[in-house]
Amino acid sequence: MANAVQKKYLFPSLIAVGVLLSVSACAGGSAAGGADDGKLKIGVTVSNSTNPFFVKESETAVSEGKALGAEVLSQEAGEDVTTQSNQIDQFITSGVDFIVIDPVDSDGIGPAVKRAITAGIPVVGIDSETKNASANVTTDNTQAGQVSCVSLAEQIGGKGDIAIIDGTPIKSVSDRVAGCKAALQAYPDIKVVAEQRGDNSRDKALPVATDILTANPSIVAIFAINDPTAAGVELAAQQKGMKIVITSVDGAKAATDDILAGGMITATAAQDPKALAAKGVEMGAALAKGDTLPETLVKLPTTLIDASTAADYTPWG
Numbered sequence: 001m002a003n004a005v006q007k008k009y010l011f012p013s014l015i016a017v018g019v020l021l022s023v024s025a026c027a028g029g030s031a032a033g034g035a036d037d038g039k040l041k042i043g044v045t046v047s048n049s050t051n052p053f054f055v056k057e058s059e060t061a062v063s064e065g066k067a068l069g070a071e072v073l074s075q076e077a078g079e080d081v082t083t084q085s086n087q088i089d090q091f092i093t094s095g096v097d098f099i100v101i102d103p104v105d106s107d108g109i110g111p112a113v114k115r116a117i118t119a120g121i122p123v124v125g126i127d128s129e130t131k132n133a134s135a136n137v138t139t140d141n142t143q144a145g146q147v148s149c150v151s152l153a154e155q156i157g158g159k160g161d162i163a164i165i166d167g168t169p170i171k172s173v174s175d176r177v178a179g180c181k182a183a184l185q186a187y188p189d190i191k192v193v194a195e196q197r198g199d200n201s202r203d204k205a206l207p208v209a210t211d212i213l214t215a216n217p218s219i220v221a222i223f224a225i226n227d228p229t230a231a232g233v234e235l236a237a238q239q240k241g242m243k244i245v246i247t248s249v250d251g252a253k254a255a256t257d258d259i260l261a262g263g264m265i266t267a268t269a270a271q272d273p274k275a276l277a278a279k280g281v282e283m284g285a286a287l288a289k290g291d292t293l294p295e296t297l298v299k300l301p302t303t304l305i306d307a308s309t310a311a312d313y314t315p316w317g
Helices: 052-067 081-094 110-118 141-155 171-184 202-215 227-239 253-260 273-288
Strands: 021-023 041-046 071-076 098-101 123-127 135-139 159-166 189-197 219-224 245-250 265-270 297-300 303-306
Touching: 041 052, 041 081, 052 071, 052 123, 052 273, 071 081, 081 098, 081 110, 098 110, 098 273, 110 123, 123 273, 135 141, 135 171, 135 273, 141 171, 141 219, 141 245, 141 265, 141 303, 159 171, 159 202, 171 189, 189 202, 202 219, 202 227, 219 227, 227 245, 227 253, 227 265, 253 265, 253 303, 273 297
Parallel strands: 041 071, 041 098, 098 123, 123 135, 135 297, 159 189, 159 219, 219 245, 245 265
Antiparallel strands: 021 071, 265 303
């Protein structure tokens, strides 16, 4: 089984919050002309514009749509499920041919996705399985959590107090935590003394991790559900003068740089946001043509990135 452990750090926003970007694939084209001239029209919505993972997904979906000669309407939801639901309704009104979504809330977005399906518009969930979607393409997140926490366990000698910092209510996150806990069952001398939910960001993880470390000074390691969360954990530990092991999921450049520099982030299970978005557009285009997909749930494997592999790994972000 492939191994992978990575993190995403907070990067500057590359997508204007709440702004609809209409990208025409052909020179001289316009958003208004897409439906009238027979061009393919695609709607894309991701969770936020502050996480480089989602930025890369958006950029890739736009470029893949352009390669298909399509007009792409690209939005980000600011981590708000109501905003994302409204974006889907806008896509329906705009007459898109299919929608690609990285959901804010895997279940909460379900009713809006169902409205699109009822309107005859296929919806492909990427990164996290999306309720009522026509198809989904994700990282094998259970595997990612497993390999990340095996690495964590081995680094602390199979014993000690640890914590888990969870994330938003999406299936990709819950699968990572489930995979981590499954891996830890093989290490009876490791005790999870704290588990708390963040919002997948560095800024939220910082106070959460600070509170956990203050209440549990015996902690020797923390599993963070993504690289930005791991960055917040590392900052909290630094501010408290502690040295702990941190592992996560993502494989962003900031995380691998920290690994190579000997920081507290020691492993991350790599994901590929470009591959997820490209596959999502591919599957959506096939569904829009009326094709039957060979499989409606595609799981991309992960690879563990640590000190022994980071130098040979090409990160995203």
